[in-house]
Amino acid sequence: MTITPGHYMALAAALFAIGLIGVMVRRNIIIVFMSIELMLNAVNINLVAFSQMYGHVTGQVFALFVVALAAAEAAVGLGIILAFYRNKETVNIDEMSIMRW
Amino acid sequence: MGEAIAFYSLAALILVFAVLVVSARSAVHSVLFLVANFLCVAVLYVLLHAEFLAVIQVLVYAGGILVLYLFVVMLVNLKRAPEEASDPRRRDRFGLLLSGAILAELAAIVLYSFAAPWSHTAGAAAVPGPGNVETVGRALYVDYVIPFEVASILLLVAMVGAIVLAKRDL
Numbered sequence: 001m002t003i004t005p006g007h008y009m010a011l012a013a014a015l016f017a018i019g020l021i022g023v024m025v026r027r028n029i030i031i032v033f034m035s036i037e038l039m040l041n042a043v044n045i046n047l048v049a050f051s052q053m054y055g056h057v058t059g060q061v062f063a064l065f066v067v068a069l070a071a072a073e074a075a076v077g078l079g080i081i082l083a084f085y086r087n088k089e090t091v092n093i094d095e096m097s098i099m100r101w
Numbered sequence: 102m103g104e105a106i107a108f109y110s111l112a113a114l115i116l117v118f119a120v121l122v123v124s125a126r127s128a129v130h131s132v133l134f135l136v137a138n139f140l141c142v143a144v145l146y147v148l149l150h151a152e153f154l155a156v157i158q159v160l161v162y163a164g165g166i167l168v169l170y171l172f173v174v175m176l177v178n179l180k181r182a183p184e185e186a187s188d189p190r191r192r193d194r195f196g197l198l199l200s201g202a203i204l205a206e207l208a209a210i211v212l213y214s215f216a217a218p219w220s221h222t223a224g225a226a227a228v229p230g231p232g233n234v235e236t237v238g239r240a241l242y243v244d245y246v247i248p249f250e251v252a253s254i255l256l257l258v259a260m261v262g263a264i265v266l267a268k269r270d271l
Contacts, residue, residue: 001105006215008149011112013207015119020203022123024196030128030174034135037166038119041142048151057233057240060151064241067154067161068252072259074166078173079266085177086269094191 008049016042029091033077040070107148114141128174132167139163153234 015038022035044063051059085091088098118138125131139162146155241249 017204075263079263
């Protein structure tokens with residue numbers, strides 16, 4: 001009963017799918033952002049599992065880059081949400097259509 | 102055996118917390134479930150012998166990014182929840198169907214990969230030598246120093262961008 005990288009991949013796939021459902025179904029843009037964080041975490045689990053599988057730390061280094069990217073994305077995205085909320089008084093993604101056409 | 106018990110209990114916790122993040126009514130509850138989820142993922146990293154990344158996960162994700170989320174949720178206090186307003190053009194069921202299709206595809210890939218034998222199952226734990234932090238630091242500052250600098254520029258740009266966006270009038 002050993003845990004192979006396949007088990008970690010299965011967990012990461014399930015976590016990614018849950019995040020994807022959140023992005024597709026939820027209407028509060030903050031929760032959509034949190035679902036994106038879940039998906040980034042699923043990718044990180046995969047990277048670390050492969051890093052352990054090959055006995056090499058490159059996967060962990062790239063997981064660190066993903067964490068830095070998530071921090072940048074959260075800062076800019078939440079800044080946009082605040083600026084939008086100040087103008088429109090809403091965080092509903094269905095009402096965020098001023099840049100669509 | 103111990104690893105299997107730890108993995109399965111952690112995986113169950115991670116998935117339950119992820120479902121709660123997506124399904125919670127209040128955004129504040131969602132953020133708190135996300136903290137629990139990230140802490141469980143950090144323990145999973147320890148199980149995978151990635152101790153440095155586990156520490157970074159707790160410090161940066163659970164400590165930094167989620168506090169930012171919590172601040173925004175508190176600032177954007179809603180008079181009416183976005184889920185109550187309904188848009189007739191919205192394709193909720195289509196989105197669910199699409200995510201389900203991608204889940205099925207991922208499951209097929211995982212099942213296919215289980216059928217093939219794993220040739221590299223001898224893990225990094227067997228390799229003696231310096232600890233995880235030292236190895237990661239050496240890789241980060243010697244092999245990947247250019248991407249590291251690019252990431253720092255990205256963070257600077259994101260910081261400036263967030264200030265410009267959130268400031269009332271510059």
